[in-house]
Amino acid sequence: MTYKITKKSALKILAAGKRFDSRGMFENRNIEVKFGVSNKAEGSVMVKMGNTQVACGIKMGVSTPYTDHENEGTMMTSMELLPLASPNFEYGQPSIESVESARIIDRGIRESGFIDFKKLCIKEGEKVWSIFVDIAVINDDGNLIDAGSLAALLALLTARKPVYDEKTEKISFGEFTDDALPLNKDKMPVTMTFFKVDDHMLVDPTREEEDVCDGRLTVEISKPGKEEIINAMQKGGEATFSVEEVENIVNEGTKIFKKLNSLIETEVEKFEKEGKKKSKK
Template sequence: MTSYEIIPLPSKKTLLALLDKGERKDGRDFNSYRDIEISTNVIKSAEGSAQVKIGNTIALAGVKLILGQPYSDTPDQGIQIVNAELVPLASPSFEPGPPDEDDIELSRVVDRVLRSSNMIDLNKLSIIKGKKVWIVYIDIYILNHDGNLFDASIMASVAALLTAKIPKVEITDENKVRLTEEYINLPIKDLPIGVTFSKIGNNIIVDPCYEEERLSDAMITIGINKENNICTLQKRK
């Protein structure tokens, strides 16, 4: 990723002075999120989709399902695959080309939160053990970057999965799979969320904006399931 900035950032000294007074540049307290907006069914060609805005950050998630073979070590489970793309127009620091380490890290963290919370009941996506299962693709696109991509992407993925529909299947006498015209909800077991904290100097804040992220000493994203149990942690600089 490139390191240049178009809009000058406030100096770390100025930002630290604000934080030491218990203030943030946008007026929030340390434990407050920016305004959150969730829109669902925004991609008509997808089985499920959602767009999430946290402040000016925008994450779009789409769900596609295809029939395929299970992994050999989990012959009676469906498959979950997460991909993320940081769209170049979303930030001057995003570059076109194949997925880089930032795309990969974002997709891995979202995948880990969904998987460790058992959000999707993968056992119910098995059709013929060892031969045929549903494969769930969750594709994430960052459309605008103003900080906290992880929470926005997790939220968009969860909302998209909640809207996803799959066709009922029938097994023929020849042991083949036939898709019916009846659709059902994707089997869901949990509703995880991600909460990201940023450490700047001696202060810890939630939902850092872009300027706060650029000056952070460290950040951590905590995945939490519906029982308020921690299911994953991801620390980064």
């Protein structure tokens, strides 16, 4: 919970174009990535954005396809707001925050064509791979949608398929192939959420900042060719946005997309180099 008195001083500081931690309005916190937080998962990662910490694990299974997509694999995204992460999170039915965040992250990945679902078909109409993208919040200090999405992308990019026995039609869990998931890397969507407080916009808020904001607009952008494409958007909270504000957000979004995109590339390259070193031993 953030107190009203904090909101007052936050507003005062934000109105002067400043932030509690002296960052710029469109400046992200420092991002740290650690791969392989669970060796049982097909892919896993811990992402830190300032004090926000989010883990993501990819698990795979074999299931029957949906009747309207008989030759396509499936994906399910979930986000758990673990009570370990904040005094504000509780056990029980998933809250609307957790449902909405997972659905926003899911939408960008699905709509961008980042995953080639047709290549996840084992036997048309009968058996397909399913990908479970499970995000767990370990410490909440704001901006969970962006952090969760970044973790999901990194985990997907570094996941390896488990061994599948076609005779018994079973997965040997814990044994991995060298096969990555069928991804169209050029279509990778990056999630950026812009927060609004009074007439000010900012990105990557801390929990204190996020609690004083009136609303947000999430934009998911990919760049499959020469131009940037928006794959998903979602307005959240009771704030309203003018047409001009939306246009500005989308333009700022393309700038942040560039930065996060190259961060992801660098991290995945590092991961792959380390993997090669290990296999040589």
